[in-house]
Amino acid sequence: MTAVVELRNVTKRFPGVVALRDMGLSIEPGEIHGLIGENGAGKSTLIKVLTGVYIPEEGEVLVDGTAHRFTTPRQSQDAGIACVYQELNIVPQLSLTDNIFMNQFIKRGRLLDYSAMHAKAEELLTSMGINVDVTQPAGIFGMGVLQMVEIAKALLTGAKVIIMDEPTSSLGESEVEQLIKVVRDLKAKGVAILFVSHKLEELFILCDRVTVMRDGQHIVTEDIENLDNDKLIRAMVGRSVEKQFPKLETTQGDVAIEFRDVTSVGTIKNVCFKAHYGEILGFSGLVGAGRTETMRALFGDLPIDSGEILLNGKPVRITSPQRAVEKGIAFLTEDRKGQGLVLNQSIATNLILSSLKKVERGPLLDRARVKEVCDASIASMRIKTPDAENQVSKLSGGNQQKVVIGKWINSEAEIYLFDEPTRGIDVGAKVEVYNIMNRLASEGKCIIMVSSELPEVLGMSDRVIVMRGGEVMAEIRRDEPDFNEDDIMKAAWGERKTTC
Structure with a gap:
């Protein structure tokens, strides 16, 4: 099966730092692929290479087997790659519809066709289990709804791959459950997901495979059923974290x-x-x-x-x-x-x-x-x-x-x-x-x-x-x-x- 997105031998340097070194990653159609690594492992740099924010000095990015050189985020988006960032790109004062259609407005002549956009925005959100008034300002809604707005933006572009960067970091328990359902529905429709998370339990719940990075390099990619917590942690940090919560006994004072x-x-x-x-x-x-x-x-x-x-x-x-x-x-x-x-x-x-x-x-x-x-x-x-x-x-x-x-x-x-x-x-x-x-x-x-x-x-x-x-x-x-x-x-x- 041809990978929908592949990184081959990608290297990205900054002054005094090699952020990615000979990095490889392959994501298949309809796959939920986990990406994990310590802070500073190079995950954010990898995402920015995939989305056209950074241009690597070496290596190549392939989409459906064809090599691309992204120099702008728009080029990446046009190739079918979208990203839902941890810091949501939402304008609170604008309606949900305006946020979903940002830079993708439907026009009737020289005017915006709001009836069509409202209908499409409502359709997208309803398909993800969100029933809200899309004409209301985004700022009145919670993080769970806004996360779905970002996913709706990605779907509107016809994305083949959606990168989700720490998507549950600001969500409550019920919102996490809803997000998991949406991710599984996207997988069933053939959309590939690159799921970046520090929460190991989420990887085991959702992912088909997981790639571990360390110091800007590929360490291992493995089917999730062949992994456990200790194997993942050892691959991430190069050692076993023997005690995840190293509580010390202390003397209670006044x-x-x-x-x-x-x-x-x-x-x-x-x-x-x-x-x-x-x-x-x-x-x-x-x-x-x-x-x-x-x-x-x-x-x-x-x-x-x-x-x-x-x-x-x-x-x-x-x-x-x-x-x-x-x-x-x-x-x-x-x-x-x-x-x-x-x-x-x-x-x-x-x-x-x-x-x-x-x-x-x-x-x-x-x-x-x-x-x-x-x-x-x-x-x-x-x-x-x-x-x-x-x-x-x-x-x-x-x-x-x-x-x-x-x-x-x-x-x-x-x-x-x-x-x-x-x-x-x-x-x-x-x-x-x-x-x-x-x-x-x-x-x-x-x-x-x-x-x-x-x-x-x-x-x-x-x-x-x-x-x-x-x-x-x-x-x-x-x-x-x-x-x-x-x-x-x-x-x-x-x-x-x-x-x-």
Whole structure:
């Protein structure tokens, strides 16, 4: 069978870096082909070569056996390749129809034929199980609908291959199930899918074959039935990750933070919990449970209408993020690109953003001190970069996450709020983040971790607070018999176990 898309001996270089080296990949018609590798393995570069964003120095791209040299994304699209990126390309102010037909409008004479476009947009979305008003602005819909809009765009181009880059990273459980159904329907229609994911369980559920990359090179392509977790991890990182959740025993200290009946109207209601120094306190719950909003209230980014927050046993009013930082609180947000980093600035600039006083000399920055602090951060955080002056947007997702963590560690905070700390990063990078959290906890810092991944919550937490609908449902300790997925999910679905 002729591959619908094939990469042969592709090499792509950047200054000081070989991002792809003699890379090969073959995707068959109607195949769901998984692509996995550590952050920095070259997956994003491979996608950009396939979509005409990057032009390789060596090798070739074949579509249906014919060699192509894509110099623009449009050429790739015309050849039948489409991509649904992790960062969705949606204009919130425009209707769903306008987003689907962007650059592909149907015209009647010199005017746009909106009746035809609305009908086609509705047909495409309905075929994927989405029944919505396509004339409404995209910004009012959730990530699940917007993901389907991106897939509809790809189908409209007549794509033979759809690349899906971390498509479930921002979806809830029901939305993931819907996406899986859509991907299988596309396969049944003969559309090939290149499914890029860090979630190993998704590969085993969906894929026919999986290709593993490491350091820009092809490591292995294998039928999914011949693989298991350990084989995939060993191929990805070159070693076996013996313990996926390397939890360390730490000594619980005094109460760092206490919430007493904290309410922010419309988001959280009568929230009560205590977080201690020297522990990792996990927050679990379904999407929309109020976990992130609780962190925002603690960080001064969400107004509190009633109740009180105690810091080290004393009531405190935290009215802004600046005030929170002054009080020794750090917030690793779930949106690292939108809220955690200044993407057009250097790694060095990002690393010192929360600790400028440490590197000031009068009204100016002490460049020698900046270099000293940044070099130490890069070494201790194991950030993969040839130079601290490199633009942070050029880093892989896992290394960007390390920069955000390093920024907050440089602030010498005592309380760390980790909101979805391993979202969109690979298994090896996850373990490194867990080890950083362990280190901070062993140093006596207070760690609060919000996660939608139950194995992560159970693997790393000393206690778990379960929320639903903005309220606390349960508090479960690691040594209790109900410290398990079933009981946490029961609480998340509304089985109340605790009150203030």
